[in-house]
Ligand SMILES: Nc1ncnc2c1ncn2[C@@H]1O[C@H](COP(=O)(O)OP(=O)(O)OP(=O)(O)O)[C@@H](O)[C@H]1O
C-alpha cells in the first residue's frame with residue numbers, strides 16, 4: 001500500500017508537504033510532524049516510511065498520550081522478568097518491534113520527562129535499556145514524532161526538553177489545517193462521498209450547491225477526520241439523491257457568512273473553476289458532455305481543466321467513455 005497515493009490533495013499547500021515527504025523519506029533522520037488534530041499526521045508518517053529504504057521493515061505507531069504513564073516506559077522500551085509486579089516474563093517494547101523500520105511516537109509532547117531523557121539518549125546513541133534491565137541494547141529504528149500541541153510553548157512551560165526538541169525536530173513537516181487547503185476540501189468531499197455511497201449501497205450523486213458552499217466555508221476544526229465523518233453520516237441520513245447542509249449537520253450558524261477572504265486572482269480563479277466543475281459533475285452524475293455544455297466550454301477544455309486540477313477521479317470512466325482523442329490512460 002502506498003499511502004501517499006491514497007492521500008488526497010493537489011492544493012499548493014499540500015504539494016509542499018508531499019515534496020517534503022519525498023525529501024525526508026530518503027534520510028534516516030528523525031522527523032517531527034506537526035498539525036492540528038485530524039490533519040493526517042499518521043498518514044504522512046506512514047507515507048514517509050513507505051517511501052523510505054525501510055519500506056520492507058515494520059511501521060510501529062504508539063500513542064504516547066493514550067497509554068497510562070506507568071505502562072508507557074515498558075510499552076516503549078520493554079521490560080525484564082520481575083521488573084515490576086506483574087512483569088512475569090521478559091517483554092520486548094515497541095522500539096525493538098520497530099527494528100529496521102520506523103517508530104511513530106504519536107502525541108510525543110505528552111511524554112513524561114523521564115522518558116524524554118531516555119528517548120533523547122536513544123536518538124543520540126541508538127541505545128537504551130529495558131525496564132529493570134542491565135543490558136544496553138542497540139536498535140536500528142527511525143523515529144518519527146507527531147504532535148498537535150505547540151512544542152515551543154511546551155518548552156517554555158518546561159514540559160518538553162529543549163535538547164530533545166532540537167534532536168527530534170531537525171526535519172519538520174507541518175500539515176496545514178483543512179481550511180487552508182483550498183479546493184482539496186471539495187475534492188475530498190467528493191471522494192469520501194463516492195466511497196461512503198458505494199460501501200453503503202446508497203444512490204447518492206452529489207451535493208446541493210448549498211452543501212458545497214457550506215463545505216467550502218465551514219472552518220473544519222476536526223479537519224479531514226471531521227469531513228470524512230460528516231460525509232459518512234450524511235450518506236446514511238440523506239433522504240434525497242443529493243446531500244444537503246442539513247445532512248452534513250452544517251447550519252448557517254456554523255458556516256461563515258460574508259464571502260471569502262481576499263485571494264490572489266489566480267487562486268480565486270482556480271477555486272471557482274474547481275467548484276463549478278465539481279458542482280456540474282455532481283449535478284450531471286459525471287456525464288461530461290452535459291458538464292461541458294453547462295459550463296459552456298468545449299470538451300477539450302474541460303478535459304484539460306480536469307487534468308490541471310486533478311479532478312479526473314471524479315469522473316467514472318466506465319459509465320462515461322471518453323472520446324478516442326483522450327484515451328483513458330491519460331485521464332487516470
Ligand atoms: N490527505 C488526505 N486524504 C485522504 N484522507 C486523509 C487525508 N488526511 C487525513 N486523512 C484521513 O483523515 C483521518 C485522520 O488522519 P490521521 O489519523 O492521520 O490524523 P492525525 O493528524 O494523526 O490526527 P490526530 O492528531 O487526531 O491523531 C484518517 O482517517 C485519514 O485516513
Ligand SMILES: [Mg+2]
Nearest residue numbers: 041042106146
Ligand atoms: Mg494521529
